[in-house]
Amino acid sequence: MGIGKSLLGSRMKKIFARVLFLFVAGAYAQSCSLMGGKDKSVGASQEIHASQPQPEVWFKGNVDEAFKIAKKDKKMVFLYWGAVWCPPCNELKQQIFSKPRFAELMTNFVPVYLDGDTEAAQIWGEKFQASGYPTVLILDENQKELFRLSTVLSIEEFDGAVQSVLASSGSLERAASAVMESRAKHKDLLVLAYSSWDQLPEAQWPASRRINLMEQAFESAETSPEKSIFGSQWITQLVNEKTKLSEKLLQRVFAAIFTDNESIWASREFIKYQAGAVAEWTGWKPGDQKYVFLRSEWLKAAAQLESHPSASVSSKLWSVNPEIEFYKYEHPNEALPKNLISKVEIAARHADEEAKSEYDRHSVISDAAYLLRQVGSFDKGRELLKAELLKTNTPWYYEGALSGLENQAGRPEEAKKWSSAARKSVQGRASKVQWITSDLLLNAKDTKNGVYVAEIARAFYEQTMKLRDGFSGRNWMRAKKVQEALEPFKGEVLFKKIFTDFAPSCEKTQIGESKKNCAEHFAALKS
Incomplete structure (x- = not known):
């Protein structure tokens, strides 16, 4: 079974960019048990369960009670922190929480669903330094963090990550030490591969440490998916820090990412979201042979992702994004060609047609509208969002998306109108x-x-x-x-x-x- 990847940095940066009008930018907070009153989240939490796949899986009490049960039963706590309107949260529900295997895995934990709108949820989020939705944490009975995930995997990848944490009964820190001391086992590499690096505390995990760790993990990896996953993580960290690699080493890493179908699938988040950032980081000019080859390999990989049998509706949709980013890198400040605009419109239409479940629609419709905005297809994006607005249970999210679209389209008064509507309709x-x-x-x-x-x-x-x-x-x-x-x-x-x-x-x-x-x-x- 190949490893997949949760490249938080790339995915979350795209999310932040497409909803900047909504998401505006952790210190330690006191535990709910120390706040002078009972945590009232239990009632709201029970209501939330009804909207979840397999509601019987989730613990019905509050967070404090979950840790008490964990201590009594010698179990870890699996804590999910998210929101009903959040696109990647809904993809997580569709791809993982709705699967029978998820229920089986949760018998090893006390699984807590903490909606960000329940009582004291933000205090818990601050305590665990969780700022982005979704955040999945595995913690021991004493609230020590063992593992953190903030994006979507396949159920097979999720299974592997969870099993690795259970098998090691250890933390990311322990796995990192094993890698740096050249004694890492497969379970250690899995824990590292799936962790959300850009969400970890900077004091404990500074950029230099993350970069060194990814380099060592890349060199230690033996299978093509492992090489790919750590190679893409390594480059992501280097891009974030504007730190270069030698061209010889860079070619090795790119070759590992694009080796075969398994390596491409393992680095799918990187391939979908990082094309433009990587192109700019390399400094290669569009006419350079190195750039032309990289672009060719990258676009072939994106096409493979779109046709992959395990690809979600969201992954199929976003497989068009690298072509947009490469074109914008090559032709800054120019309008996109009609054939590329048409390609994005077709991808958006297919996503709309294929997204049947409530979770899939929450996951992809606003994303499709965002991609339409990026190619200047404002009418198609507006039409898509207005249609979804008539049937969604989170109208404020789509009203906010319409505000962002109109603002980008140069219609500020329409943007303000939709923003006001979102403010007045929002729940939670x-x-x-x-x-x-x-x-x-x-x-x-x-x-x-x-x-x-x-x-x-x-x-x-x-x-x-x-x-x-x-x-x-x-x-x-x-x-x-x-x-x-x-x-x-x-x-x-x-x-x-x-x-x-x-x-x-x-x-x-x-x-x-x-x-x-x-x-x-x-x-x-x-x-």
Whole structure:
């Protein structure tokens, strides 16, 4: 069974780019058991289970209770942190959580589904330093992290990763040490291969350490999928840090990635999302023989991914992305040719036709619209999103996507209209904070728009002050962005009154680290 790869950096950067109008950018937070009150997430958590594949698989209590059971039964905790609207979360549900093998694997764990909109979810997210949806953690009974995953694998790859963690009863740290000391076993390589490197704490896992580890793992790997997976991870880290390799070594790594069908499948996330970044990083000019060969190999690999029997609807859709990125690298600031635009429109139509389940549709429709935007096919993207808006259970996500599309299409008033609609329709504790923030950031760009921005700012504080974790986790990320956006307005009487009205609520409504963050937020705005 070949290894697959979760190249978080490449995947998440594309996600952040396509929904920048929504996702705006962890410190340690207190455990829920130390917050002066009971964790109330159990009721909401039980409601969430009903919308999950195989709801009977998930633990029905809260996070604290899960760790108590884990300690009693000598089990690890499998914790999933995500959101109902999040595309990769839904792909994870379709590709893994809905499979019978997932239920079998979870008998070895206390499996917890923690929706980001449940009570205290953001406090737990901050405690475990989880900032992006989805994040999957395997933790021991004492809450020590053993493994972290933030993107989608096949069920076979997921099986291999989970079995490796169970077999070693150890952590990523232990596996890394084994590799660096040249005593790694296959299970150690699997743990390293599937880990989400860009989500790990920087203090413990600085870039230099990650790069050295990937190089050693690449040299230690024996099978073509292993070579490929560590080669693509290594290059991803080097690209992120703008660090070069010798051309001889670079050719070795590229050859390992494109060796055969198994190696290509193992590095599919890298192939789908990193073409443009890698082309720019190499510095090779479009006419160079090296570049022409790389582009040819890369596009052949993307075509193989599209036709792979295990390819998800999302993977088939995104297999067109490398051609877009190569063209833009070769022809900056030029319109794309009609044949490439047509190819993307066909890929988007096929994704729409093939996405039958609720999870698949949440996974691919906004992505298809994003790709249509990237090639200037705004009418097709608008049509797709509006059609989905009529049948989805998360209308705010598609209203937000329409806002992003109209903004890119040069229609700012339409963008504001859809952003306002998303803010008003959004459901969920933390999701409301996120979409209110998005609307505020869009409108705060116009400093003459103070009255309307003040209205949104008041809505933001009304929502955060309803939550005891209103300034924790992802909510705190948004509060920082709001603070930055309101800086030009903070001297105005209207905004001074808002800050004066809400600042005292920090002490009354927030708890633990969230209370401290809240006070810090208003102190900066009132200075």
